[in-house]
Amino acid sequence: xxxxxxxxxxxxxxxxxxxxxxxxxxYLDRIARLNPEINAFITVDAEKSLAQAGAADARLAAGDxxxxxxxxxxxxDIFCAQGWRTTCGSKMLDNFVSPYDATVIGKFDAxxxxxxxxxxxxxxxxxxxxxxxxxGAVKNPWDVKRVPGGSSGGSAAAVAALMAPAATGTDTGGSxxxxxxxxxxxxxxxxxxxxxxxxxxxxxxxxxxAGPMARSxxxxxxxxxxxxxxxxxxxxxxxxxxxxxxxxxxxxLAGLKIGLxxxxxxxxxxxxxxxxxxxxxxxxxxxxxxxxxxxxxxxxHGVAAYYVIAPAEASSNLSRFDGVRYGYRAADYxxxxxxYRKSRAQGFGAEVKRRILIGTxxxxxxxxxxxxxxxQRIRRLIANDFVEAFKRCDVIMGPTSPCTAFGLxxxxxxxxxxxxxxxxTIAVNLAGLPGMSIPCGxxxxxxxxxxxxxxxxxxxxxxxxAHRYQQATGWHLRKPGE
Numbered sequence: 001x002x003x004x005x006x007x008x009x010x011x012x013x014x015x016x017x018x019x020x021x022x023x024x025x026x027y028l029d030r031i032a033r034l035n036p037e038i039n040a041f042i043t044v045d046a047e048k049s050l051a052q053a054g055a056a057d058a059r060l061a062a063g064d065x066x067x068x069x070x071x072x073x074x075x076x077d078i079f080c081a082q083g084w085r086t087t088c089g090s091k092m093l094d095n096f097v098s099p100y101d102a103t104v105i106g107k108f109d110a111x112x113x114x115x116x117x118x119x120x121x122x123x124x125x126x127x128x129x130x131x132x133x134x135x136g137a138v139k140n141p142w143d144v145k146r147v148p149g150g151s152s153g154g155s156a157a158a159v160a161a162l163m164a165p166a167a168t169g170t171d172t173g174g175s176x177x178x179x180x181x182x183x184x185x186x187x188x189x190x191x192x193x194x195x196x197x198x199x200x201x202x203x204x205x206x207x208x209x210a211g212p213m214a215r216s217x218x219x220x221x222x223x224x225x226x227x228x229x230x231x232x233x234x235x236x237x238x239x240x241x242x243x244x245x246x247x248x249x250x251x252x253l254a255g256l257k258i259g260l261x262x263x264x265x266x267x268x269x270x271x272x273x274x275x276x277x278x279x280x281x282x283x284x285x286x287x288x289x290x291x292x293x294x295x296x297x298x299x300x301h302g303v304a305a306y307y308v309i310a311p312a313e314a315s316s317n318l319s320r321f322d323g324v325r326y327g328y329r330a331a332d333y334x335x336x337x338x339x340y341r342k343s344r345a346q347g348f349g350a351e352v353k354r355r356i357l358i359g360t361x362x363x364x365x366x367x368x369x370x371x372x373x374x375x376q377r378i379r380r381l382i383a384n385d386f387v388e389a390f391k392r393c394d395v396i397m398g399p400t401s402p403c404t405a406f407g408l409x410x411x412x413x414x415x416x417x418x419x420x421x422x423x424x425t426i427a428v429n430l431a432g433l434p435g436m437s438i439p440c441g442x443x444x445x446x447x448x449x450x451x452x453x454x455x456x457x458x459x460x461x462x463x464x465x466a467h468r469y470q471q472a473t474g475w476h477l478r479k480p481g482e
Contacts, residue, residue, distance in 0.1 A: 001023055043077065104168060122175075171210075177437035178401050190227075
């Protein structure tokens with residue numbers, strides 16, 4: 001059963017070829033064997049997972065099952081889950097056990113899915129390589145000397161190593177799509193507001209969005225059917241009619257207009273990555289799609305704008321972690337102010353401190369107008385560029401990452417080089433658009449991802465384009481070691 005898609009696992013469970021308890025145990029055994037090297041999971045609780053699996057088997061026997069009932073799903077450790085340690089990859093929350101479920105977790109529970117465990121991540125989702133986690137770096141299953149991408153690197157590595165059939169991730173500046181590209185997975189960042197952020201520990205509230213990570217577009221569609229929906233507990237959640245994201249999967253691609261931004265196809269991208277992307281575009285032409293050149297002239301300012309806006313929001317969101325009510329508290333301190341200082345100094349890692357300092361600086365008196373306000377203006381210009389581009393095309397395509405998986409420690413000493421790993425993905429978050437990455441080939445033996453960007457609420461169209469490409473190619477079926 002290991003390695004089957006969500007649809008195949010659902011069919012096997014429905015036909016009683018395997019029970020949810022047996023299936024969950026298979027994955028738990030594989031985690032026990034592989035996780036010491038890969039380090040994809042922070043917390044695994046076999047007793048809780050098997051209890052959920054037993055409940056799922058009862059639902060299956062009663063005929064009260066949905067498409068994901070009984071299927072184990074790994075959850076990024078940024079989602080609060082009742083009774084589970086929820087760390088966000090930080091020493092600050094090392095001992096925090098959540099008293100409630102995030103909306104996303106609650107939706108998977110209601111669907112009868114099994115929580116397989118909480119996956120490793122860059123601390124508070126700040127990073128592009130999954131090396132900033134307090135619990136150690138995650139290794140890429142394709143080459144354990146390389147990074148899996150971040151911040152959802154634990155989720156990506158877990159699925160790539162077949163320790164889970166699918167996983168949740170979050171994407172603030174590319175943190176679903178970039179690790180999906182580096183680990184040969186399909187990852188989808190929905191339109192901002194389509195998936196509830198309630199109970200998802202906040203990094204940058206106007207950018208964060210949860211989404212699915214799996215081996216295929218069809219699996220991502222099944223997961224998004226569970227994850228999406230209005231939530232009155234989240235003020236940024238969008239009240240929209242329920243969609244079936246599998247509805248257009250088989251739709252032919254004839255007449256699909258693909259926009260190719262000239263800014264994606266210039267310098268700065270590895271030759272092997274660009275070759276794989278160009279070959280994927282050629283395959284889309286064979287499937288009946290048309291390609292046209294479009295322009296996103298303000299995308300060049302995206303990284304600079306992002307690294308003003310995101311740290312500014314982080315400095316506010318992370319102010320709640322002060323050692324008072326929950327989380328890490330310094331053992332030795334004088335007065336209350338000293339406790340704040342020492343708890344935060346000891347509880348946060350270097351990258352989190354760096355972003356808090358940047359964010360506090362750009363929001364301070366005398367710098368707010370010069371930096372934060374200007375970044376928000378650039379954000380609007382970037383969004384307008386996409387609006388104009390989508391007047392001429394249905395989907396925008398280009399590389400997900402400028403390079404394949406880089407070596408552990410290769411960029412960790414140079415924050416700017418690390419930030420540039422997200423150069424192709426950040427603009428999508430600034431505009432609030434849906435985007436996804438799908439496997440499209442290999443360069444130097446390592447996976448390459450093709451990024452698909454859609455107009456607002458065009459997730460079904462993106463999934464259709466991805467699914468038809470995956471039916472015509474086999475890149476997404478490749479596994480490490482093959």
